[in-house]
Amino acid sequence: MQKAKLGETSIKKLSTCHKDLIKLIRLVEKRVPFDFTVLEGARTIERQKELFDQGKSKIDGVTHLGRHNYTPSHAIDLSPYPIDWGDLRRFMVLGGVVLSCANELGLTVRWGADWDMDGDYRDQNFNDLPHFELRG
Numbered sequence: 739m740q741k742a743k744l745g746e747t748s749i750k751k752l753s754t755c756h757k758d759l760i761k762l763i764r765l766v767e768k769r770v771p772f773d774f775t776v777l778e779g780a781r782t783i784e785r786q787k788e789l790f791d792q793g794k795s796k797i798d799g800v801t802h803l804g805r806h807n808y809t810p811s812h813a814i815d816l817s818p819y820p821i822d823w824g825d826l827r828r829f830m831v832l833g834g835v836v837l838s839c840a841n842e843l844g845l846t847v848r849w850g851a852d853w854d855m856d857g858d859y860r861d862q863n864f865n866d867l868p869h870f871e872l873r874g
């Protein structure tokens with residue numbers, strides 16, 4: 739199995755995240771069978787508003803703060819690398835590994851592919867496959 743490795747930019751973004759997320763992603767790095775990248779960790783209010791305006795986030799950063807807006811960030815966005823938004827299977831594999839590693843570390847993580855965390859990936863209409871956040 740090929741060993742996944744995070745690039746320098748990813749590691750920098752990862753460092754803006756909560757220590758439990760860092761521990762989690764370091765474990766994911768050992769387990770996932772392909773390269774992946776950190777798209778975003780901590781996010782400014784301006785950036786949050788921009789994503790809301792583009793319809794890419796349900797949180798406006800003004801009336802509601804999202805988990806990316808915490809310092810350190812309680813949310814992280816990941817993508818298989820190279821990034822191919824049309825290849826949803828790889829996102830699902832990555833998500834499976836993240837959930838499995840979180841379970842192993844005793845962390846509760848919510849994934850944007852399954853907001854209500856019921857294991858049903860078809861019962862929602864706003865999917866955010868790269869998004870993972872710490873709960874509790």
Ligand SMILES: [Zn+2]
Nearest residue numbers: 813814815869
């Ligand atoms: Zn996110």
